[in-house]
Amino acid sequence: MREWAQWCELGVALTSARPGRRLLETYREQLCCFNDDIQGTATVTLAGLLAAGRATGTPLAEQRLLVFGAGKAGIGIAELIARTIAEETGASHEDARKRCYFMASKARGGRKGLKGRAG
Numbered sequence: 119m120r121e122w123a124q125w126c127e128l129g130v131a132l133t134s135a136r137p138g139r140r141l142l143e144t145y146r147e148q149l150c151c152f153n154d155d156i157q158g159t160a161t162v163t164l165a166g167l168l169a170a171g172r173a174t175g176t177p178l179a180e181q182r183l184l185v186f187g188a189g190k191a192g193i194g195i196a197e198l199i200a201r202t203i204a205e206e207t208g209a210s211h212e213d214a215r216k217r218c219y220f221m222a223s224k225a226r227g228g229r230k231g232l233k234g235r236a237g
Contacts, residue, residue: 156194163195164202179207179217187223196220 142151152158171178183199185192196218203214 153194156190157198159191160194160198164198167199168202177206179203179209179214181217183218185218185220188220189223192220 142153145151167178167181167183170176171181178199183196185196196215200211200214200218203209203217204211207214
C-alpha cells in the first residue's frame with residue numbers, strides 16, 4: 119500500500135462507528151483521510167452555495183447561513199463555509215464564523231432551537 123499512498127485517499131463514512139474511527143486513526147498520518155459524513159456533506163453544501171452566489175451575484179461573505187441541525191455534519195458545513203469566507207475576504211476565521219447560525223433539528227420550535235453562532 120505504501121507505493122500507492124501518494125495517490126490514495128481514505129474515505130470513511132460513519133466515523134462514530136469503531137471500525138471507521140480505527141481506520142482514520144491508523145492511516146491519517148500516512149494517507150489523505152476524508153470523513154464523508156462531515157467533509158463530504160460540507161463540500162457539496164459549499165459548492166451549492168457558491169453556485170447560488172454566482173447565479174444571484176451575491177458573494178458568500180454577504181450571506182448568512184442558518185444550519186438546521188447542529189450535529190457533526192452541520193458543524194462541518196459551517197466550519198468549511200467560515201474557512202472559505204475567511205480565505206476569500208481576508209477576514210479572521212472568528213469573524214467569518216459570525217455569519218453562521220444553528221437551529222437544533224430536534225427542537226420543538228421557537229427560539230429555543232436557535233443554538234447561536236459557530237464556534
